[in-house]
Amino acid sequence: MDILIILIKIFMMIGFLMVMGLLLTWVERKQSAVMQDRIGANRADILGMRLMGLFHPLADALKLLTKEDFVPPSGSRFIHTLAPFIAFTTALVGFAVIPFGPPIHLFHREITLQVADIHVGILFVFVAAGLSIYGVILAGWSSANRYSLLGALRGAAQTISYEVSIGLSVIGLLMVFGSLSLSEIAHAQGDLIWGFLPRWGVMVQPLGFLIFFTAAVAETKRVPFDLPEGESEIIGFFLEYSGMKFGLLWIGEFVEIVVMSGLITALFFGGWQVPFLYEHGFEFPWGTRAGLPHGLVLTLQVASFVFKVAFFCWFQMLVRWTFPRFRYDQLMRLGWKGLLPLSLLNILVTGIVILVFD
Amino acid sequence: METVKKEKRSLGFLEQLYVGEVVKGLAITGRHFFRNLFIHTAHLFGLMKSRKGAVTVQYPEERRVIPAGYRARHRLVRREDGSPRCVACMLCPTICPAQCIHVRAGESPDPAIEKYPVEFNIVLDRCVMCGLCVEACPVDAIRMDTGIVEMSAYDREEFVNRRDLLLGMNPQTPPLPKTRHG
């Protein structure tokens, strides 16, 4: 039974991520178009129906599936095939520890809305993110193309650099919430500060959030940190990929966005929490109460999580289509000379505050 | 020559933090996003049709008017008697930065004309549409006024436009509208 539940949750999660990923391919096109006074992809049609280009992801998938699967003759076929799977899987896995709702009681069981509630959930996410580097490196290396390799090296260097900051930036948060479990962190964010402010991570750790968000974007390797791929350059670790293997890398990238959005939501924006919404309904600080049935509350909370994730996806898109790319030295300088000291400072200040006030 | 040195504006402290600037940038793109999203949505309901949310032209259904002087696909001009006006002087292959024009000259059957192109190939998939060949031509024999902008083929060989094909093309009809610049 437990296995069944887990499997259902896994399927739900994968389904959610895949749908989000597919949608994001569409969103990316449409959003950038709208931002740039264009119309964007809208030509894929089924029987004349175009639905604002919503069929494009489908068309893309079809196209990618039918395309030639090219392996560089001098490259390693096995690793070349393996790499996108590593990249894609590690991207997916990270979401396993993110809670998308409060635990529910069903069939006399408490079911956590989370694939795996690990005590060290946050570490798990980082581990997954760290592993994704293998995908990049192997993809670049196995292509036997110096530009691919350069892209991969850039990716590795960049991911490692920003992993430091991303890790340190959440330490303050962990100190505040005192847990490594994401479900606990999410739960703890339901509290209020001074009785009226939701105790979301962003409230208690604004600097941590900024650092985390910046580093998260860098981890997803998107503009302005897209040097490993560099669409406008020849460099890119998946330069030699085509067909669905390219599709995997590509979808993986979008999945990473969703995962990062989920992580941001879970860590800094209260996870599934809706301000002032408790198990039985709203309780506003000024005393108004509005009782709500449990199912509705739950729906609201899950919806709030999905909405927040969607918002951050949108926001990352906005960032991606707003800023120009960093130069590589700027990228490194920001990582090591900007974010790293700031996150250390953040830990120090947090520590002092905790010491003083507790 | 005088070199003008532009003083680099030094950034203030707040600017150096970039946070504000980042937000400013996001605000601009965001403004466009929401305004256009609003307009597009309104369009769905048949409102605000007069305001356009996008500048996109829905090619191939919609086509922009090709302005005068637009460098479209090449053609070779004919004389009144139908023979090519080209005198095979090879100035176009000389100037061509993509080296996509190849001419083979031959003795013209008309004694008044020195030579004419026995073969004249424009390899379109190499062409960068710079129009230098048109500029270089001393007899106005090559023009890029066909108005044909679609150039695609299934085979490389199809991109090799040969003399008779080039001679068979016509200038864009109806005549080009006058633009602001005449």
Next chain:
Amino acid sequence: MEYKLTEKEIDSIFARYPDKKAALLPILRVIQTKAGYISPEAEKYAAELIVVQPARVHEVVTFYSWFREKPEGKNLILVCESISCSLLGSEEILGHLKKTLGIDVGETTPDKLFTLGTVECLAHCDASPSVMINDEILAPATIEAIERVIEEKRRNTG
């Protein structure tokens, strides 16, 4: 028409010049006097005489206006066109000749009697306008005098 020079003529001409090639003008002059003009065969003949390429002879024949390359009428009428004669009415004379003979400058009448030409200064400016008919100078030439000469030539050579 016979254009070849006799041995004696050739020898006497060659004797006058230290270089055979220099004899070209006198030889051509004799040829023209004999044949009335210098035909391509005559050019080649002259070239052989002085041992040069025919092109060299042709250069000379075409350079000097006195040499004729085509057979012409029995009587060659040359009207002086120079400034002195022109000031005193050589154009009228020429116009009259054109009308009377019915030919233009450089042409020959159909009966092959007259060829009309112009010439640069016959050095008879003291009696302008001057006309040369064959080797005789008619100066000053009046329309009546020209008429008389033409009539006479028609009678004598016709």
Next chain:
Amino acid sequence: MTGKAMPTLTIDGKSISVKPGSTVIQAADRLGIFIPRFCYHPALSVVGSCRMCMVEIERLPKLQTACTTPAVDGMVVHTGTDKVRDARRSILEFLLINHPIDCPVCDKAGECFLQDYYMEYGLYTSRYLEERWNKRKVFVLGPTIVMDEERCVLCSRCVRFFDEVSGVKRLGIFERSAESYLSTYPGEVLNDPYCGNVVDLCPVGALTDRDFRFEQRVWMLKHGDAVCPFCARGCNITVDYNEKSGIQINDRRVYRFRPRYNPEVNGYWMCDTGRYGCRTVDSPERITEPLMREGKRIIPVVWETMIKKTALRIREVIDQDGPECIGLIVYPSVTCETAGAAKRLFVEHLGVRNVSTGFPVDPSAYEDDILIRKDRFPNRRGLEEAGLSGGRDAEWILGAWGKGELKLLYVIGDDLPRLLNKQKPSPIFEAEGVLILQKSTAGPEDEFARMILPSVMSLEEDGTFINFEGKAQQFKAVVSPFGESLGSGDILARLARALGLDTETA
């Protein structure tokens, strides 16, 4: 030295001492100051008729033509003053009165004096309002030369070339005044073994080469220095060529040969046989790949196989019949280096003694005092120096070959006279033995050959020719080898290696 003092003159501020009797233009040329000219050519008599080279000489009121003015000690010459420029401009204006200015279709464009000066002096608007004269446009003067009378500036260079260099007056300037024109004697065809030189001489596009005409614009051509391989004179030439691009319609590489000045060998000239020998380089008859006979058919093989099989054959004959059953003919068309390699391989290592350097010079061949030699091979002397001659004569070898005494006949090099003159039959005939040909261009003897090893032509390899006077002339490869052909020396070295000989010495 005549004992006279060398006059020293100053041209544009630079001083130079010249031989007595030199002209100003010669002094200027030595100084590297270019004075525009049409009629002046260092190898022809001076006529001073174009008036383009006028310069200002201090203390002389009028401009003087640099080509006719003798250099005098203390003379101060200016070549760039306003007066001089004005004079040049006016001369150009006069010349352009009736010039069609059809540079785009003119074959000379790019190396035309008139065009260069026209661009320099910028006479873009003509003051000539009258009707232009139409003259003969495409007038065929002879089998190789075509004339455009409208472009002629009557510099008389070509006329003087025939008068003074080739020795027969082929061209003349007829009539006089503005009506003068250049032509051959009416009815005569311009037919001279040195015709092509007038095209190089012509400073404008009046005389053009029918072989090169319309083939390529000169500015597209690359230039390489070479030695003409078509007679024992060894004229120095410039090869104008395009590297094969693969996308050109016209994949001809070598477009023309032009004489390259060498006072010791050919002066400024070359003969037409050599000049039009350029056609042989990209001839469709060139052999592109190694060919081997299999029964009746002849099939292409790769070089490795070719060399291996050839070596096997040679080894077989040596082992079974001994080296005295091998004949070697080395045509004097090969370089000294190849000759040396052939000698080391065949004579020194294999002990072949039946070696010949081809066939004797055709005594009926045309020869003159200018350039052309009876011996149409470039390197007979070189082969002598290499020690290849003095063995058997070719007649003996062919006799033995016919009688079947020779089991293997190896022929190196091309029979160049046959190549240039297709009517001449090949002396090599069919016989019992194995015929191996190492050469560049197909010929009638190919059908008897067992193996054909394509070698390069002299333009495609580095080497040395020794001309009939004993002058050794080294040259570099100009174009890359045709098809898969290899350098003759390279083939011999591979053969030596395949025969198991020390390649250092072979």
Next chain:
Amino acid sequence: MEKILTKNFDKPGSHTLKVYEEGGGYEALRKVLALWTPEQVAAEVKKSNLRGRGGAGFPTGLKWGFVPKDSPKEKYLCVNADEGEPGTFKDRMILERDPHMLLEGAILASYAIGAGKAYIYIRGEFALGGERMETAVSEAYARNYLGPNILGSGFCLDVTVHYGAGAYICGEETALLESIEGKKGWPRIRPPFPAVAGLFRRPTVINNVETLANVPHIINQGAEWFASLGTEKSGGTKLFCISGRVNRPGLYELPLGTPLRRMIEEEAGGVIGGKRIKGVIPGGASCPVLTEKEIDVPMDFDSLARAGSMLGSGAVIVLDEETSMVETLLNLERFFARESCGQCTPCREGTRWFVQVLTRIAKGKGTDGDPDLLLDIADHMAGRTVCPLGDAAAGPVKSFVTKYIQEFLPIS
């Protein structure tokens, strides 16, 4: 006024040896051969201030002096009787009326320069003159005035009459040499000068008919006498050929320095119909024109040069008020265009251009720029050609266009 050159002209049979000898002919030759050295003859001529009568006015004695004395090569004398300049007929008159005077002068000149061979280059069209000259030569041979060992002096001279064939350019001395050599009359480039390398590349002197005709008189009557006849710098009388719109055109022997106006009005009897003079060409077709105001100039080499013209061959051509200057210039230039040898660029193309522009102006299709264009072409021709024909063609253009510019402008 004493007639010198033309003193025999009116005698009947003046061209015969008999008449010439009766008038003291060949006395000078006898005297010279008997008593004088060649150097003395040359010195006497030099002293006489005789200047070339062909057009350029170069001192004759000086010219003879250029011939290298020690040259082992044979030397030549060429008599330039290729008179072709429009308006000139003096040489023809001498050839026809007094060929022996010329011949004696030629013999004396040959003696002075040491020439063993003389060529008389006679214009091909001069049928009568040529015939009389040839007769004179054979008469002279018969009397041993020519041939080997002349009059027992040991001096040998052969004279050949060489006919031209209708090329004005052969009046130019180097073209004349080429023509004698049997080539096209293309003037040679100088250096080398004919005095060093002339006919057949040997030292050669070329003298005009009139110049040589003066020589016997100089010998007979002395250099001082001759010099006294003329001006300070040029001795002797001059034959003037007056033609054009005058009542009595003809040949007049007058001292150098006679004013032009007097010449026209008194000698030539004034303008036909009493019309006004519009302009005068003082020395043949190649000389710049003088306007009516300028014709008081004395007719000698230097005065005319100061007046911006030339004495040339002394052919005075009078243009009256009815004459069109455009037509006149066109006529002159047509002459030069036809007679240009075609060798060098400025002359070949420039003369044709002149004719074309002038024809256009004559047809009434001229433009405002044409006078300037004509002047510019003339500037670009003058002094930039192989031979003086370029200057000859440019000179009239410059003077006509500047002096009568109104006629060259379009009528507006």
